[in-house]
Amino acid sequence: MQIERDSFTSxxxxxxxxxxxxxxxxxIWKFPYIAGxxxxxxxxxxxxxxxxxxxxxxxxSEFIIGRKAQQNVxxxxxxxxxxxxxxxxxxxxxxxxxxxxxxxxTVASWTIEYLLLAVKNSFAGKNADQIGEMFTVFSTGTYKxxxxxxxxxxxxxxxxxxxxxxxxxxxxxxxxPLLIVIIIYLDITAIALKGGSExxxxxxxxxxxxxxxxxxxxxxxxxxxxxxxxxxxxxxxxSYFNKDTNITGTSISVAVADTVIAILAGVAIFPAVFAxxxxxxxxxxxxxxxxxxxxELIPGGYIFSILFFLLLGxxxxxxxxxxxxxxxxxxxxxxxxxxxxxxxxxxxxxTVSGILCTLSIGPLKNFLLLGYNIFDLLDFIAxxxxxxxxxxxxxxxxxxxxxxxxxIDELSNYGTIRIMFFRIFLFSVRYLAPIAIxxxxxxxxxxxxx
Ligand code: PHE
Numbered sequence: 409m410q411i412e413r414d415s416f417t418s419x420x421x422x423x424x425x426x427x428x429x430x431x432x433x434x435x436i437w438k439f440p441y442i443a444g445x446x447x448x449x450x451x452x453x454x455x456x457x458x459x460x461x462x463x464x465x466x467x468x469s470e471f472i473i474g475r476k477a478q479q480n481v482x483x484x485x486x487x488x489x490x491x492x493x494x495x496x497x498x499x500x501x502x503x504x505x506x507x508x509x510x511x512x513x514t515v516a517s518w519t520i521e522y523l524l525l526a527v528k529n530s531f532a533g534k535n536a537d538q539i540g541e542m543f544t545v546f547s548t549g550t551y552k553x554x555x556x557x558x559x560x561x562x563x564x565x566x567x568x569x570x571x572x573x574x575x576x577x578x579x580x581x582x583x584x585p586l587l588i589v590i591i592i593y594l595d596i597t598a599i600a601l602k603g604g605s606e607x608x609x610x611x612x613x614x615x616x617x618x619x620x621x622x623x624x625x626x627x628x629x630x631x632x633x634x635x636x637x638x639x640x641x642x643x644x645x646x647s648y649f650n651k652d653t654n655i656t657g658t659s660i661s662v663a664v665a666d667t668v669i670a671i672l673a674g675v676a677i678f679p680a681v682f683a684x685x686x687x688x689x690x691x692x693x694x695x696x697x698x699x700x701x702x703x704e705l706i707p708g709g710y711i712f713s714i715l716f717f718l719l720l721g722x723x724x725x726x727x728x729x730x731x732x733x734x735x736x737x738x739x740x741x742x743x744x745x746x747x748x749x750x751x752x753x754x755x756x757x758x759t760v761s762g763i764l765c766t767l768s769i770g771p772l773k774n775f776l777l778l779g780y781n782i783f784d785l786l787d788f789i790a791x792x793x794x795x796x797x798x799x800x801x802x803x804x805x806x807x808x809x810x811x812x813x814x815x816i817d818e819l820s821n822y823g824t825i826r827i828m829f830f831r832i833f834l835f836s837v838r839y840l841a842p843i844a845i846x847x848x849x850x851x852x853x854x855x856x857x858x
Contacts, residue, residue: 422653423661424581425726426636426645430666431584432727433515434634436591436720437695439670440677442626444688447618448610448678451627452671454619458631459663462844465836466637466799467659469806472818474646475653480737481640484647489809497801498738500794501639505734506758507790508633509564511783512728513762514769517556518696519721521546526713531700536684540697547693548770554763560721561762564728565755568736569748584726587719588669590712594676594699597706604679610688611671611678625852628845629792634666638795638802641730644737655819656828676702692769692783732758761786792852800845807837 443451477484481501485494525531531539547553598604632638646653673695680698681688690697703713732754739750768775768782777785806815819827 421581422649423658424584425730426642426658426662427665428584428723428726429636429641429645429730430634430662430727431669432723433512433519433720434630434727435666435670436673436723437515437692439630439634440674441690441692441694442630443611443674444678444681444690444694446620446623446626447615448688449612449614450616450618451623452611452674453614454623454627455631456667458628458844459635459667461836462628462799462803462841463631463635463637464659464663465833465841466632466803467635467642467663468655468819468833469802469837470637470640470643471646471649471653471655471659472806472815473802473810474640474643475649475655476814476818478647480647480741481643481734482738482742484640484643485805488814489805494801494805494809497798497805498640500798501641502735502738504639504790504794504798505641505731506761507786507794508639509728509731509758510762511765511786512724512731513557513561513759514553514766514783515692516560516721516724516728517553517766518543518547519717519724520556520560521552522696522700523714523717523721525700526703526710526717529710531704531713532710534700534704536686536697536701539700540686540693542700543693543696547696548773550767550771553766553769557762557766558759560724560728561755561759563725564732565751567725567729568732568755569751583719583722586715587723588672590716590719591669591672591676593706593712594702594716595672597702598676598679598683601679601683601702601705603683606682607678607680608675610682611674621851624848625792628796628848629788632795632799633791634670635663636727636730638798640734640798643802644734645730647737651821652824654821654825656833796845796849800842803837803841807834807839807842 439455443455473484473488477487479487481498482495485497486492488494525542530542534542599608636642646655677695677698678688680686680702681690681694684698684701686694686698688694699716700713703709703716706712732751735754735758736747736750739745739754740747743750745753764772765783765786773781775781780788816827816830817823819830819833
C-alpha cells in the first residue's frame with residue numbers, strides 16, 4: 409500500500425522541527441544536573457568535544473539515510489541494504505524510544521506541576537529549603553505526578569495523530585525563540601547574584617582531575633540524547649525533508665542551537681546553586697529546586713515563572729512527539745496499522761511503563777535493579793548504551809556500506825550545492841566516531857584503561 413507522505417513546508421520549518429526535537433528537557437533539565445554530578449567544567453569540555461566530533465557527523469548520517477530512503481527506520485535500512493542486519497538499528501531505536509519517553513513523561517509531569525505552582529504564585533516568600541521541600545513532596549507523591557504524566561502523554565499522542573505539518577511545525581517556530589529570551593533574562597539575574605561567580609567558575613573552569621570513566625560514558629550518552637541521535641528520530645524526520653534541505657548546514661545549526669541553549673541553562677542554574685547553597689550534585693530535581701529562587705528575585709518574576717514552565721513543557725512536548733513518532737511510523741508503515749491506532753497503542757503502553765518510572769522516585773524507590781531505580785535504569789540503558797550503539801552502527805553504515813555516490817548526492821543536493829567539510833565528515837563516520845564510541849564503552853565498563 410502506498411501511503412502519501414507528509415513533508416515540511418519551509419526551510420525554517422525543517423530546522424525548527426529538528427531543533428524542536430533536539431531542544432527539550434535534555435538541555436534545561438538533564439544537562440545541568442548531570443554536569444553538576446560530574447564535575448561541571450570538565451564534563452562540559454568532554455561533552456562539547458563529543459558533540460562536535462561525533463554528534464554532528466552522526467546527525468548528518470541520519471539525515472542522509474532518512475532523506476534518501478523516505479521511510480521509517482526499518483523500511484529505510486531494508487531499502488538501502490540487502491542485509492537484514494541493519495534492521496537492528498530500528499529494533500534498538502524503537503526500544504530506546506520506549507524507554508526514553510517513559511522517563512521523559514515523568515519529568516514532563518514535573519513541569520506541569522511547576523506551571524501550576526507558578527500560576528498560584530507558590531514560590532513567593534519561600535526560602536531555598538522550603539522550595540527544595542516542595543519538589544520532594546510532589547515528586548515522591550503517588551497520584552498527582554501520575555495524573556500529570558497521563559495528561560502529558562495524551563497531549564503528545566494528540567499532536568502526533570495530527571500529522572507532521574500541521575502538528576509539529578506550527579508550534580516550534582514561535583515558541584522556542586521565546587524560551588531562549590526568558591533563559592537569557594534568568595542568566596543576567598543569576599550572574600548578578602551574590603556568590604554567583606562561583607557557579608560560573610564551576611561550569612567554565614574545568615578541573616581535569618575529576619575525569620572518570622563514568623564521565624566519558626555519561627557525556628557521550630548525553631551528546632546523543634540531547635541531539636536526539638542514535639535511534640532514528642532525526643532519520644524519520646529527514647524522511648519528510650524536501651530536496652533543497654542542506655544537510656550539513658542543518659546539522660550544524662541544530663547542534664549549535666542545542667548546545668547554546670544547554671549552556672545558557674547552565675549559566676542560569678549554577679550561579680543560583682551556589683548563591684542559594686544548593687548542591688550541584690542535587691540530581692534530577694536540580695532545575696526545579698534552583699530556578700524558583702531566582703523567580704522570586706526578578707522584576708516580573710510571577711509572569712516569567714509562568715512563561716518559563718509553560719515553555720519548558722512545550723519544549724518537552726516538541727521532543728516527546730518526535731520520540732513517539734518513531735514508534736508510530738514503525739507501527740503504521742511496517743505493520744499496516746492506521747496512524748491513529750498506532751498512536752493509541754504506542755502512547756498507552758509507554759504511559760504504563762512511564763508510570764513505573766514516576767513511582768520509582770517515590771513509592772517504589774527501594775525497588776532497585778543493578779543499583780538503579782527504574783527511572784535511572786531506563787535512562788542509563790537508553791541514553792548511555794542504546795543511543796551510542798545505534799550511532800556507531802549508523803556511522804558505520806554511512807561510512808562503509810552506503811554507496812559513496814549516494815552520500816555525495818545527498819550532501820550536495822544532487823550537485824546543486826557545494827559540499828562543506830566532506831573529508832572531516834568521511835573521516836569521522838568511517839573511523840573517529842565508531843572507534844571513539846567503542847573505546848568509551850570499554851573504558852566505561854572497565855575493560856580498558858589509558
Ligand atoms: N533531545 C531531546 C532533549 O534534549 C530528547 C530526545 C532524545 C528526543 C532522543 C528524541 C530522541 O530533550
